[in-house]
Amino acid sequence: MAINSGSTHEWTGTSGDNWVLHQQRLDRMLQIFGDAALAVAGPRPGEHALDIGCGAGTTSFALAERVGTSGHVLGVDISPQLIARAEVDTPDGASVAFQRADAASAPLPPAAFDLLFSRFGVMFFDAPTPAFAHMRKALKPGGRLAFACWRSAAENDWVRLPMTAIRHLLAPPPSDPEAPGPFAFGDPARIEQILTDAGFDDVAITPFDADIPYGHGATHAEAVEDALGLAFAVGPLSRALAGQSEDLRAAAADAVRAAFRQRPGATSILLEGAAWIVTARNR
Numbered sequence: 709m710a711i712n713s714g715s716t717h718e719w720t721g722t723s724g725d726n727w728v729l730h731q732q733r734l735d736r737m738l739q740i741f742g743d744a745a746l747a748v749a750g751p752r753p754g755e756h757a758l759d760i761g762c763g764a765g766t767t768s769f770a771l772a773e774r775v776g777t778s779g780h781v782l783g784v785d786i787s788p789q790l791i792a793r794a795e796v797d798t799p800d801g802a803s804v805a806f807q808r809a810d811a812a813s814a815p816l817p818p819a820a821f822d823l824l825f826s827r828f829g830v831m832f833f834d835a836p837t838p839a840f841a842h843m844r845k846a847l848k849p850g851g852r853l854a855f856a857c858w859r860s861a862a863e864n865d866w867v868r869l870p871m872t873a874i875r876h877l878l879a880p881p882p883s884d885p886e887a888p889g890p891f892a893f894g895d896p897a898r899i900e901q902i903l904t905d906a907g908f909d910d911v912a913i914t915p916f917d918a919d920i921p922y923g924h925g926a927t928h929a930e931a932v933e934d935a936l937g938l939a940f941a942v943g944p945l946s947r948a949l950a951g952q953s954e955d956l957r958a959a960a961a962d963a964v965r966a967a968f969r970q971r972p973g974a975t976s977i978l979l980e981g982a983a984w985i986v987t988a989r990n991r
Contacts, residue, residue, distance in 0.1 A: 737920045761786075911987070
């Protein structure tokens with residue numbers, strides 16, 4: 709689902725609002741990673757799929773196209789704003805439904821799904837092993853799991869670049885690499901341990917790197933300003949600057965703008981993105 713991490717309260721408030729506001733830009737940024745995860749997931753006509761952290765439904769609709777009218781997709785997300793957007797945007801005739809719930813504890817039908825799928829929606833569980841064990845119960849014997857998750861923050865320019873740019877203004881907050889958030893699954897050994905302990909077999913973890921089109925504009929200069937606005941609204945930079953003085957925020961904007969100007973791109977600022985594409989199978 710998300711670039712921006714946060715508590716349940718945030719996702720039902722500010723984070724959910726911001727994701728809806730910037731949905732098209734964020735979906736454009738994440739599309740290549742979602743497509744890579746879909747390719748290895750291999751949804752087939754007639755299958756039933758669960759989309760974990762479905763956000764505004766973009767990946768749910770892609771799954772629904774592949775499973776067809778003989779199949780079905782259930783999208784689950786904790787944000788009521790995102791579920792509402794998904795329901796409004798559902799194409800006519802699509803075999804998809806949405807549920808506002810925490811996938812870690814949502815009542816799911818047992819052994820009902822052929823595929824559990826997620827695009828950046830599985831890194832936010834407070835207790836990931838029990839969460840995956842719970843979701844696995846909804847998977848048919850031999851059913852498949854496929855998801856995309858971020859690698860470390862240091863490998864992802866969309867967070868590294870702006871946070872480095874403001875380091876002289878604001879000390880980076882202390883962080884726990886395993887705390888729920890975008891980079892909680894940066895360590896592949898941890899992913900494998902979580903999934904194995906949750907009851908999955910055949911775990912495969914493959915690096916996937918791609919340029920992220922960050923922001924958008926008719927010119928490079930316009931794209932820089934749009935990228936700056938996006939960074940201030942969604943993601944680690946927005947959280948780091950929350951509650952800071954206007955003078956500090958203005959200085960941070962100048963520093964991040966200068967960093968973005970150095971990046972290539974005609975109508976978007978191209979930033980390096982680094983993810984894992986993870987697959988596994990139910991025992």
